[in-house]
Amino acid sequence: MGPDEKSLNGSENHENGMALTRPFALIGRKVIKGINILGSATIFLMMALWNTFRPKQFSKVVHQVYYIGATSTTIIMLVSLFTGMVLGLQSYHALIQFGAVGGLGALVSLSLIRELGPVLTAIMITARAGSAITAEIGIQRISEQIDALQTMRVDPFRYLISPRITASIISYPLLTAVFDFIGIIGGYITSVLLLGLNAGVYSHSILRNVDMKDLTDGFIKSIVFAVIVATVCCYQGYFVHMRGDSKGAKAVGMATTSAVVISCVLILVSDYVVTSLLMV
């Protein structure tokens, strides 16, 4: 075997080795990128929370509570009413087979308070206000409005990010409470008014089975979702100019899609994690 053949074989071996390690390198790169993003999003959140306590924030937070919270009330009421109604309907037909229809109120209310209320509220606000937050901040970024704030010595975190995250933390539990209440009324409409269950049985079942821990657990979840959704949506909009896959208006569109998808996935993942922790 001549030196050329040796070197040829050496390079072939090297390429084979590379082909074997390539998937690991790819996974490694993805993991490192993920950790980087997680780190920068955490710093992003900390900076926003720190700015909450600086002066001149109150009116901005109130404005955002109105935008994220108050204007979402109608859609939350509509979704929760039908969620409660369908839950009442399904549960009634399932429980009646076992003669356990007396527990319908508990089933509807606990499902809503512990799980459906916080999760569906968070997903609805993500779709309605979260996407708008990403698009608004993204457009402000690409049209240099955020740079303009910096040149005016106005901290973009204080002016844009912090009020939105704080307002989300205030709005989510309130809207979750609205969702729970209207959902329970929805269950009442189906089971009592339409299917003839005794109203006293329905409400007694709720009062006997729902305790304060169920309520606080639900609100803890909604606060966790608020932090996740607001951070993801603001982060995607704020760093829209650093996206590698697109630029300009297209980047804003893609950032908005990413914000909604990532938020929804993280809501469900964190729901499992938080539920596990709260049940310990």
Place this chain on the structure above:
Amino acid sequence: MIVPLIEFKDINKSFGTHTVLRDVNLQIYEGQVTTIIGLSGSGKSVLLKHIIGLLQPDEGAILFRGRPLKEMSKSEIASSTRQISYMFQGNALFDSMTVYDNIALPLRETTNLSKKEIDRRVMARIEQTELNEAAHRYPSELSGGMQKRAALARALITDPRIVLFDEPTTGQDPVRKNAILSMIAQYQRKFNFTAVMVSHEIPDVYFISNRILALYDKTIVFQGSPEELSNFDHPFNDEVLRSLEGLQKELTGLYSRRQFKILHHTQMQSRKSGESYCVAVFDLAELNAVVPHIGYDKAQETIHAMGLYIDRHFGAIGGFSTRRKAREFVTVLPFSDIAEAEKILNEFVDDFHENGIRDLRANAQKDDASENCVEFAIRAGIAEGKADDDIDSIVDSARAQQKEIGRLQCAVKE
């Protein structure tokens, strides 16, 4: 030796593999208007963003009053950059806020002034920038010129010591461009801030700039006065200045100062030594006094129309003209002695009284039904020189001979 207000030392900046600035060295002096010129995409805006700290250099040092920013504490840097204001190329107005709120934003967010005081200051700026009607409209409802003025008002609301203008005249028509430049020059004199401007508007920026910086091939190739730039021998002249000046000639009919100089030089070289020619100098200096009454736009429309009128009249008989100062035109009559030039000037004056004043007045009163008018004089002077004389001395003689040739009325803005 005067310490520059801002100094770049060997600044390098790349985005990925693309180098934008290479070994950039420049000085910006306090109280002056410094204009950075160069072709589109040559890195002028990137350079400007380094001054205000929106971008950081990869290599090199930025000095503020002789001290490198890198050696300053955070509070010192904050105190330095607090004096700087920035007017963006695309205005960067908040489109969800009215003009009033856009202008008030820096005061509301960075000061503890009372609502009443903020209102007073904002309304004063709105008044000065002629935005009264637009105060409660959104940026998307305004014309390009009004948006520029709103951005300018916002940049000036904090009374900055340094104002950076990133292509303040982009997207404006020639008249509006000059109106904006003239407004910047007036504010610079009034508030005595240091202005750093990025612009393509050659030669218009020469009239308001103390210093010109030429950015070419990723580096600064020239720093000096506009006069020095006309003698600058570099490929920058061929590639950048000529293309921009050519466009200017097509738009206004007048030659740039550099083109005028070259044309004059060529004409005089073909003449025998001692052969005479004449120079006429037209002056609208009194226009300055009436600008507050008629507005920047109207003033610039008048200057523009006057330039076209002079070029049309004297161009037909072989003369060539330039705008020497903001409100002064110089015309060379290469084939006329003083007697003939006086005759031509008299014909111009007659024609000007017959048609010119009417045309200019119609232009100045366009779209305006106001009955109130202000009047200002147009002056002209003529002088004879020899082919080997210095043009500047002939222009000075012509200036000394100036007399009023007509008065123009402009409607006062409502």
